[in-house]
Amino acid sequence: MLPSPDELKRALEQLLPGVSLTLEGTVLFVGPKDLAAVCRCLKEQERFGLDYLANLTAVDYPTEHLPAAPEASTSGAAQAGRMDVVYHLYSMAQKHGPVILKVKLPRANPVVASVTPIWRGAEFQEREVYDLYGVTFEGHPDLRRILMWDGFQGHPMRKDYVPEDQDA
DSSP: OOOOHHHHHHHHHHHSTTOOEEEETTEEEEOGGGHHHHHHHHHHSTTTOOOEEEEEEEEEEEEEOOOOOGGGTTTOOOEEEEEEEEEEEEETTTTEEEEEEEEEEESSSOEEEOOTTTOTTHHHHHHHHHHHHOOEEETOTTOSOSSSOTTOOSOTTSTTOOOOOTTO
16 A cells, blocks of 8 residues: 555655655655656655556746745846646556656756656657657657657747747
C-alpha cells in the first residue's frame, strides 16, 4: 500500500538526505536538481514500486504576482513567471497511485533532467513538452520537435504565444 503524501515525503527525505521536497495538498514539489534521484528512488524502492509514468506535462504560469517587498510597495512589480513540469506515477505491479510530482522551473530558461533513463515511456512525452512549452530535458536521448515542424518559431502551448495570422 502506498504511504500517504506526508509519509511519502518523510520516507524520501530519510532515504535521500538533503533533497528539496515540499508538500502542497497531495502534490510533492521536487527541486530540479533532485528530480532524478527522487524518481529513481520511487521506482526502485520496493515499498513504492512506481514503475509506470502515466503522464508528463507542463503548466505555464506567465507571471506570478508575489507580495512586494516593503521598500517596493508602490512599484507593483511582478516577478517573471514559471513553468511547472508535472509527473503522474503509478505502480502497475502493486496497483497503487497516483503520486504527483511537480518541478518548478524559471519560465525564461526551463531546464530539468530527463526521466527517460528511468521510465522509457517519458521519451515522447518529454519531446512533446519540449516542443509545445519549451522545457529542455537534459540527458534526453533525442530531444527534438515532435508535433511542430523544425522551422516553427515559438511554443504554442505557452500562454503568451500569438499565432500568426493565416489570412494575411
